[in-house]
Amino acid sequence: MSTTTIDRTVDLMVRSGALMRGHFKLTSGLHSDEYCQCAKVLEHPEMAEELGRLLADLYRDEQVDVVVSPAIGGIVIGHEVARSLGVRSLFAERSETGMAFRRGFRIEPSEKVLIIEDVVTTGGSVRAVAEAVTAAGGETVGFGFIMDRSRQPLNLPAQTKALVEGRQMEVYEPDSCPLCEAGVPIEKPGSRPESG
Ligand SMILES: [Zn+2]
Numbered sequence: 462m463s464t465t466t467i468d469r470t471v472d473l474m475v476r477s478g479a480l481m482r483g484h485f486k487l488t489s490g491l492h493s494d495e496y497c498q499c500a501k502v503l504e505h506p507e508m509a510e511e512l513g514r515l516l517a518d519l520y521r522d523e524q525v526d527v528v529v530s531p532a533i534g535g536i537v538i539g540h541e542v543a544r545s546l547g548v549r550s551l552f553a554e555r556s557e558t559g560m561a562f563r564r565g566f567r568i569e570p571s572e573k574v575l576i577i578e579d580v581v582t583t584g585g586s587v588r589a590v591a592e593a594v595t596a597a598g599g600e601t602v603g604f605g606f607i608m609d610r611s612r613q614p615l616n617l618p619a620q621t622k623a624l625v626e627g628r629q630m631e632v633y634e635p636d637s638c639p640l641c642e643a644g645v646p647i648e649k650p651g652s653r654p655e656s657g
Contacts, residue, residue: 466515470607470624473512477502484640486649492638495630496650499579499607503537512624513541516577516605519622521546523602526572529553529594531560531586538607539577546575559589568599581606581623584615591618 474480479501485493503509516538527549530539536552543550551568553560568574574594578587581604591601601619609615609623610630635641 466518467625470512470515473508474499474502474608477505477508479503484638484645484647486635486647487632490635491632492635492640492647493630493632494640496648497580497608497610497630498650499534499538502607503579509537509541510544512607513538513543514545515624516607516622517542517545519605519624520575520603523575524573525575525602527551527568527599528575528577529568529590529599530577531590534580535578535586538579542575542577542605553590553593560586560593562593562597568594568597570598572599573602574599576601576604576619578604578606580608580610581615582610583613584611584617588617 471480474497479497479499481496482494483496485496487493502512525546525548528539528543528546528551530536530550530552532552532554539552540550551562551566553562562568576587576590576594581587587604594601603620603622604617606621606623607625609621609626615621633639641647
C-alpha cells in the first residue's frame, strides 16, 4: 500500500473522529491508547466515497462482479466500493448458523465476489460471509478492509488487502496500564470498539 493511501486514510479517520488517541476502557475491560470507531468516518458521504474509491483501486485490475459485505458495519463502505467498481452491492446478515443472504439478494453461479468490511480483527464475520458466498454458488476473489487490525494471521480463503494495516493499538491490563499510572483520565467509548 502506498504511503499516500495510508496517510490519506488515517487523515480522514482522525479528522472525522473515527480514530482517537488517548486512554480508553474497552468492552473487554482492557485499556488501550487508541480507539477506532469506523462508523464515524463513514457518516460523511464524501469521505465514505473516497475510501470506497481507494479500496476499489486495490481490486480494479481484477474481475469483480459483485461486492458483498457483512451487515451492519460493512454495508456503507461495501456500497461505495461497488459504486466505484460499477458493480452490484449486497450484504449478508447474521443467521443462526453464520451469515445468510436475505431480502431477495442473489449471487449467480460463478460470479466473482469481493468481500468488503470496515475493520477486521479476527476475520470471523468475513469468513462467514465467504461461506455464504460459496453456498450461494459465487467465487470469492478477495477481501478488502479499511483497517486490518488482526493480531494473528487471518488465513482467509482468498487474497486480503487493506488501506491501513499493522497499525496496532497497545492494550493493557487495568492493573498494569502505564496510562493509568501516569494519571491520564480514561474514557469509555459508547459501543463495541471493533466488529469481527
Ligand atoms: Zn489505563
